Amino acid sequence: MLKKIIIKSICIFSLLLVFTVNSWSQEPIKIGGLFAVTGPPSFLGEPERNTANMMVDQINKTGGIKGRKLKLVFYDTQGDATKAVQAATRLIKEDRVSAIIGPSTTGETMAVIPVVENAGIPLISCAAGIKITEPVKKWVFKTAQNDSLAVERIYDHLRKRNLHSVAILTVSDGFGASGREQLKLRARDSGITIVADEIYGPNDTDMTAQLVKIRGSKAQAIICWGTNPGPAKVARNAKQLGLSLPLYMSHGVSSKKFIELAGDAAEGITLPSGRVIVANVLAKSDPQKKSLLAFVNDYKNHYRVEGDHFGGHAWDAVMLLKSAIERGDGSPASIRNELENTRNFKGIGGIFNFTPQDHAGLTKDAFVLVTVKNREWMLVK
Amino acid sequence: MKRELMKFLVFAAAVLTAPLFLKGGYIVNVLVFVGIYTILAVALNLLLGLAGQISLGQAAFFGLGAYISGVLTATYAANPWVAMVIAVIAVGAIAFALGFPILKLKGHYLAMATLGMGIIVYIIFNETVDITGGPSGLSGIPNLSIGGIVFNTDMKNYYLVWSFVIVTILLSVNLSQSRIGRALRAIHDSEVAARILGVNVRLLKVQIFTVSGIFSALAGSLYAHTVQFISPASFGFNVSIELLTMVIIGGLGSIYGSFLGAAILTLLPELFRTFQDYDIVVYGTVLIVMTMFMPGGLVRGVPLLARSLLVRVKAGLSSEKSV
Amino acid sequence: MELIEQLLQYTLSGLSTGAIYALIGLGFAIIYNSTSIINFAQGEFVMLGGMLTLFFHVTLGLYLPLAVVLAIAAATAVGALFERLAISPLKDAEPIILVIITIGGSILIRGVAMLLWGKDTHALPMFSGDDPIILLGAAIMPQNIWIFGVTLIIITANRLFFHHSVSGKAMRACSFNRIASRLVGIDVKRMILFSFIISSAMGAVAGIIIAPLTMTSYDVGVMLGLKGFCAAIIGGMSTGMGTVAGGLIVGVLESLGAGLISSGYKDAIAFIILLVILLIRPQGLFGKGEAERV
Structure with a gap:
């Protein structure tokens, strides 16, 4: 046994x-x-x-x-x-x-x-x-x-251009909310003042109202935080209004799709992005290439x-x-x-x-x- | 009456013993959600099936329950049980107050008003970032616990949630069998007739709306403490629609039907995972086909279908014989 | 001065958004008036209009006007098919069942569109270029003029159809009293089919003319549908000026609210107006009171 x-x-x-x-x-x-x-x-x-x-x-x-x-x-x-x-x-x-x-x-x-x-x-x-x-x-x-890294990039660039008051326009979803939080958090240390804090919905058809309000503020630049298609509409509306302020976007739209949607209104828009979309033009010495x-x-x-x-x-x-x-x-x-x-x-x-x-x-x-x-x-x- | 008791006992016994056959696994986790949705569907069914009052904003009460419970515990470190009680009472009060103006409306107008209410509450969850955490959600919600037992595993949560389901069902069955239940059914059939018979229609409608809100808030609180994270997306318009679908598919007015509806709609996507991108199409088709061919819901539809099939088979057999 | 200019811009962009809501709301009203069904799939026809035009124009490379006609025809066919397959077999179902069916239909149409055309957002070219017109310092797009124009044409056509043609009158009769209509020899079932055809065609038209402005993807229908719905209810479910006024009111107040109060609560505004109107005047701003039927 x-x-x-x-x-x-x-x-x-x-x-x-x-x-x-x-x-x-x-x-x-x-x-x-x-x-x-x-x-x-x-x-x-x-x-x-x-x-x-x-x-x-x-x-x-x-x-x-x-x-x-x-x-x-x-x-x-x-x-x-x-x-x-x-x-x-x-x-x-x-x-x-x-x-x-x-x-x-x-x-x-x-x-x-x-x-x-x-x-x-x-x-x-x-x-x-x-x-x-x-x-x-x-x-x-x-x-x-991290969103904060993208925010720092934008703020660095603003400081270089000697722009200190900005308007932010963020989408009311998780991506936008997190961006908005970081934009506000990092502003003081970076010497940036947020003079307008506007929000748009992910399904909004028209952002003219927010942009008009921003035009009335003392903003020297606009930072828009969202993913397609919202920012493309913002870019188009800004162009329609004849808004001449420099427009910054987030890394949420760093793809060809954004340019396709925004068309001519995309010209001159600046944004922080991973290196994917510029892989071809990177220097040979770039370790990520x-x-x-x-x-x-x-x-x-x-x-x-x-x-x-x-x-x-x-x-x-x-x-x-x-x-x-x-x-x-x-x-x-x-x-x-x-x-x-x-x-x-x-x-x-x-x-x-x-x-x-x-x-x-x-x-x-x-x-x-x-x-x-x-x-x-x-x-x- | 005896039959109702039997039904209930069988249901309760099945619920209590089910995990023994499931040997843990992820299905227990799915069943926790089935339980939460069962409470929600039963709550809506009391309003819609019993009293005949539609609501397309049920997710608002679900969400309010979850957020009150979540914020009190995660931000203010309240005891989860205390938070749950506060959530349920607060939402009950809100539903009672909203009920008076809203339930004056009927049919499509009521549908629209409750839909509007749901969307407004959803937007408030999104916009009050300082309180709710906004669209990125609220995390760090503690589990419920009794004595030394913390409800932090699927199996423990299963027993926690389903105890509440059993209580909810017991109360709901009692309610629908009671004098109040009969009065509500009278309202469902004809408000004018009910009024003539001496039913205080307005108050009764508001009361059932409140009960429905209270159950939904309870489900919300349970959701918050089991998932430990909440975000507005879980309480949007589509959730209200999903709840409505559960009630319809299960069978209007049938308490156990609501459980069936909740179980099917929660388990179906699990089966559909193999369809991947096609599941939205399958879901839409199932919804249409089921409502078209089983307007009384599964509870009435399946026996009917079985009977008609039986008749056909018998007819087929006899015709074969004649050949 | 600056404030006045701002207000003017808010109003103007509000009016153009409002016209979109109005156009979508009219589709709801037409079906509701002849069948007492609230068609939750209405928003999907708006989506179909935009996506089908995109498909014919951009993917197949057809001439834009031809693409538009084909898109309207295809969307209308979907609407008719939906009525035949899912609505018409259920003769006397409870309204709630029909509501669920239209919700199922909207999910199904959205799903098929997603499978056919993917999940990306697409832009249609503007009909008449994208240089804004400046009106007293406020900008408006030529496409908005298109929207105003088409809305106007549709209301006029509606008015003529429902008040001056036999079919239109018959459809109105159905909404007042179905049994009586049947008794006087109106083919009620055909009238219901008609109303689905008209409203899906109209939804598609709305979707097509707004797509260059708002862009389009498989899921644009939901929110647009709900807003159009608000417009229709506020306007008292009328098939004419009431709904148009409802849409414009929602659009302008949204825009003013976003500009002057808070852009975060912009979407709530439409629904708050809706609730207020429902509680004060459930028959809508312009609707006539309806006796309660026992």
């Missing part, structure tokens, strides 16, 4: 051992994706999903990571916090992923944070909100540049449209994960630790340096200033 039990338990134990050892080296590493492919933020989620799919395929074609394939399990969150929480739970409990990429928006990310923190699964968000990584959460990283060109060309070959910096967030997330898995054993805890040890990673969004105190990892060098000239993006020197 005793013998039987001993034999049995040895069998089970060794089986378990073989199973765990084997499973770590043979089974594919599952990573989860939470992207808002439909719903209002689909302009973020779609390129992110496309990029993540493309990158995972590419990695698998070239032999995977240390001989193990990657498997991407992805769910559409529709930009809805409730669905994001459900999907994250499903990824962790049902699909048993080792790490999660996404969600696309700050709101969804904030909703998902308690879920991943409880489960101990690393998350690389593709959203920009500063709240995601400040204060630092053990398991949460992000690849999208190699990654940028690889991403832009691959995306174009795959999807026949230009890759934008939103897709770039997912590119960075997949490649950061890849390098973290390469350096460790691929378990969630090791991925997290190795992510935190990432130094000098030359990605699309910038050069990442994660530390235990900083899970966003970028400096304001992540942004360059670009302007529209003859319907093309040009670098501002």
